Amino acid sequence: MIDSLRTICRSSAKPRAMKEVMVVVPRFGSAxxxxxxxxxxxxxxxxxxxxxxxxxxxxxxxxxxxxxxxxPELTLCLALLQDYLKARRERIHSKTSNLKxxxxxxxxxxxxxEHDPQSRSPSVQSSSxxxxxxxxxxxxxxxxxxxxxxxxxxxxxxxxxxxxxCAERIPTAEMMAVAATSxxxxxxxxxxTHILKRLKALPGPExxxxxxxxxxxxxxxxxxxxxxxxxxxxTRVDPETxxxxxxxxxxxxxxxxxxxxxxxxxxxxxxxxEGRLNEEQWVRYRSNPGDTAGLPKRFPYHxxxxxxxxxxxxxxxxxxxxxxxxxxxxxCGPGCNNRMVQHGRQLPLEIFKTxxxxxxxxxxxxxxxxxxxxxxxxxxxxxEEADRREARSGKGKESYLYALDKFEDELREREEAxxxxxxxxxxxxxxxxxxxxxxxxLQYTVSYNKYDQKVYDLAFFARRDIPANEELxxxxxxxxxEDNEAGTGVLTSQVDDVEVWTPDDNGTVVPCRCGAEKCRKxxxx
Ligand SMILES: C[S@@+](CC[C@H](N)C(=O)[O-])C[C@H]1O[C@@H](n2cnc3c(N)ncnc32)[C@H](O)[C@@H]1O
Numbered sequence: 449m450i451d452s453l454r455t456i457c458r459s460s461a462k463p464r465a466m467k468e469v470m471v472v473v474p475r476f477g478s479a480x481x482x483x484x485x486x487x488x489x490x491x492x493x494x495x496x497x498x499x500x501x502x503x504x505x506x507x508x509x510x511x512x513x514x515x516x517x518x519x520p521e522l523t524l525c526l527a528l529l530q531d532y533l534k535a536r537r538e539r540i541h542s543k544t545s546n547l548k549x550x551x552x553x554x555x556x557x558x559x560x561x562e563h564d565p566q567s568r569s570p571s572v573q574s575s576s577x578x579x580x581x582x583x584x585x586x587x588x589x590x591x592x593x594x595x596x597x598x599x600x601x602x603x604x605x606x607x608x609x610x611x612x613x614c615a616e617r618i619p620t621a622e623m624m625a626v627a628a629t630s631x632x633x634x635x636x637x638x639x640x641t642h643i644l645k646r647l648k649a650l651p652g653p654e655x656x657x658x659x660x661x662x663x664x665x666x667x668x669x670x671x672x673x674x675x676x677x678x679x680x681x682x683t684r685v686d687p688e689t690x691x692x693x694x695x696x697x698x699x700x701x702x703x704x705x706x707x708x709x710x711x712x713x714x715x716x717x718x719x720x721x722e723g724r725l726n727e728e729q730w731v732r733y734r735s736n737p738g739d740t741a742g743l744p745k746r747f748p749y750h751x752x753x754x755x756x757x758x759x760x761x762x763x764x765x766x767x768x769x770x771x772x773x774x775x776x777x778x779x780c781g782p783g784c785n786n787r788m789v790q791h792g793r794q795l796p797l798e799i800f801k802t803x804x805x806x807x808x809x810x811x812x813x814x815x816x817x818x819x820x821x822x823x824x825x826x827x828x829x830x831x832e833e834a835d836r837r838e839a840r841s842g843k844g845k846e847s848y849l850y851a852l853d854k855f856e857d858e859l860r861e862r863e864e865a866x867x868x869x870x871x872x873x874x875x876x877x878x879x880x881x882x883x884x885x886x887x888x889x890l891q892y893t894v895s896y897n898k899y900d901q902k903v904y905d906l907a908f909f910a911r912r913d914i915p916a917n918e919e920l921x922x923x924x925x926x927x928x929x930e931d932n933e934a935g936t937g938v939l940t941s942q943v944d945d946v947e948v949w950t951p952d953d954n955g956t957v958v959p960c961r962c963g964a965e966k967c968r969k970x971x972x973x
Contacts (some may be wrong), residue, residue, distance in 0.1 A: 449906050470475050475523055479599040483525045485509045489532035491619035492627045492635075499634050500618060501529065502723045505595065510608040511593030514618045519634055521604055528670040530639050533632055537663060540628055593618050639665055646672070652793050655877050656812075659801035666799060666807065671874045674792070677905070679829045682867060685900040690780030696744070699781035707774060707786040708747040714774045714786060715745035717762070717898050748773075748816070751785045758788055759818030760892075760909045768926075770854060770893040771907070789894045793822040797877045798917075803872050806846065806878040815914040821889060822878045824850055824906040826871035834868035841872075847972075848872040848879055853891040855901035867902050878908055883971055884921035886964035892921050921962065924971065 467668065475821040481503055491502035498518055503525075505513040523530055539599040563751035595606045619627070643666050647655045650672055657666050678684070724744035725733060733743060748764050748771045750756045764771065774786045794812050815821065826848065829837070834849050841847075848871040853859075856866055871879035879887070894905040908922060 456958065475518060476599045477602050479521065479567060479602055479604045481517055481604045482523055483528060486525055489522075489528050490514070490527065491623050492536070492630055492632055493623070494630045499630070499632060501532065501635070502623070504618075505606045507695065510595045511607045513593065515592035515595060515597045515607060517604070519638060521639070526639055526642055529635055530665065530668050533639070534664065536627065536632065543628070574802060580707070580728055595795055606731055636663060636665075639668065641666065643888045653796040655797050656800065657799040661801045664801065669873065670879075672876065673874045674876075675824055676825050676869060676903075677827045677874060679827050679833065681830045681833065682828060682903075684903060685897060688898045690775055691779055692775050692780075694779055697774075697778060697780040697784075699779070706751070707778075707780050707784050708749075708751050711742060712774070712780075712786065714772050714778060714898065715818050716741065716745070716772075717770070718745035718748075718772055719767075720744070721746050747786065749788055752767050756816055756818055758785075758820070759816055760820070761818070764892070765890065765909070765911065766820055768890070768892065769896055770904075772895050772898050775896040788820050789823060789905055790896065793820075793876075795819070795821060797822070798841045799880045800919075801879055802882065802919070808921075809877055810917050810919050812916055814916045815910045817910055817913045819910045821874055821908040821910065822919065823894075824869060824871060824878050824891070824908070825876040826850070826869040826874055826879065827902060828852070828867050829870055831865035833867060834870065837870060837872075837934060846872075849876070850906060852902060852904065852906070854904070858901055864902070869906065872909040880910070882919070882962070883919050883924040883960065883961060884962040884964055884968045885923065886962070887922045887926070888912055889920050889922040891926070909968065915970070 485502045485506055487506045489501045490504045493500050493502075493516075500516045500518055501521075501522060503515050503517055505515070513687065521574070527887050534868060547961060592606075595609050597604060597606050599605075638656065643657065651674065655672075659665065693707060693710070693713045695713065699709050699710050711911075719764065720733060720740050721744045722733075729743055733740070742811075746761070746763050749757050749890075750761055760771075763769075772786075773788065773790055774780050778784065780786070795813060795815065798812055799807055800808050811821070816840075838847070838849065850869045851866050852869060853866040859866055865903065888911050889908045890911045892907050892909060894907045896904075905946070914920070919967070960967055960969055960971040
């Protein structure tokens with residue numbers, strides 16, 4: 449049921465300029481504050497044993513307007529709530545470390561209290577927080593500031609108040625002090641439940657997440673997507689240029705026969721399989737190694753169970769040759785052995801908080817050497833847009849930009865720049881995969897249109913057998929087997945075969961914490 453708004457004038461007898469107005473914001477039943485109308489959440493407190501958050505409305509909606517809301521009214525603003533809780537945690541953390549408090553465990557205890565579903569309910573708080581809650585009520589002139597709030601259908605709306613603006617800066621220092629010690633446990637729980645619901649709704653094997661280190665969650669602003677999103681300014685190869693295998697390949701070519709045994713045209717640009725060349729082909733290949741049309745090529749995947757069915761073959765694992773899969777124009781059909789990455793992720797994954805490198809990724813099942821894990825997805829943007837985004841985010845911040853530069857040399861000849869995948873705001877679980885100088889995962893170019901050198905899939909395969917729950921990692925700088933350099937820094941020493949990098953003149957060093965024996969010490973500069 450939606451309560452009606454009550455406005456109480458404490459003393460209507462006061463002169464207008466002195467009038468102190470308290471607007472009591474009632475519970476609005478199922479009506480919700482719409483995120484698009486909210487600037488941010490700026491404070492929290494406990495009122496009547498329940499968590500409340502102070503909404504700062506967008507200037508355009510009602511200038512300088514604030515109102516307190518209970519959690520059920522904020523379920524459309526969970527991303528903003530998550531931003532607020534993060535800022536609050538950082539504030540508390542910096543205060544506790546600045547003050548060098550007597551008990552170094554105080555912050556830890558606060559986290560435990562927020563996390564533990566069995567912990568005391570906010571309504572049964574200690575006497576100190578009870579008095580703080582009482583103080584919070586005493587402090588507030590009213591439940592909203594410079595505005596009136598009212599239900600309008602499914603939404604809670606705000607109207608600028610004609611009354612005198614609130615003299616104090618909201619939130620006041622006292623409000624912030626109350627906020628720092630008031631529980632936000634229910635808000636954290638709501639956010640967590642929402643994330644789990646989102647993950648459950650994703651197609652394919654389950655994706656879970658776990659954090660035993662702190663109170664942070666996967667960012668709600670991050671959107672899980674199933675395919676890359678192409679942003680404006682991109683030019684694509686004409687889809688008409690996509691050709692499939694037509695000549696020799698067909699579905700059901702015979703027992704265990706498929707594109708791997710035919711001269712599949714999809715593999716035109718793949719490496720030549722020298723062992724299958726006849727004498728005439730050998731002579732031609734030796735005299736002109738650049739002309740490989742019509743020659744049998746290296747097939748990327750094992751095709752028999754005994755040989756790790758579906759896993760990448762050793763030849764591809766040793767190098768970083770592009771993989772060319774069959775496509776919708778091919779004669780071979782959907783059951784073809786040359787289709788693996790296009791069928792999507794087949795493994796469950798877990799996003800988990802590491803001790804010192806933010807979120808990471810692991811698989812609750814053992815992964816076989818050469819097994820496909822997932823692709824790197826995101827927004828595909830131009831090189832210039834990537835520069836702009838990088839400049840905006842600032843140095844030292846996490847980076848989720850991945851250049852599609854496998855065919856950089858060919859593109860340079862045409863005076864074109866490679867596109868970039870940005871996984872920061874949209875992507876798949878592999879966006880959480882960390883770097884290692886000795887990785888257990890390798891990244892590959894996977895193309896469905898052999899003539900398109902700008903847009904293709906980035907696919908991850910296991911470099912070796914990986915036990916269940918071992919963190920998955922790839923080498924951020926490992927572009928190619930013959931092009932393996934550590935960023936733009938300067939190689940300053942090489943101790944016991946370990947390269948130590950320091951930044952170049954304009955570089956900021958991001959230290960690597962992969963812990964590998966031969967760690968390069970620098971993630972990038
Ligand atoms: C693609 S993201 C990986 C996911 C990230 N950990 C997160 O929490 O979202 C890349 C960022 O993770 C961190 N990172 C990844 N590997 C690291 C490593 N070996 N050492 C230190 N930081 C690392 C860096 O902040 C880097 O910018």
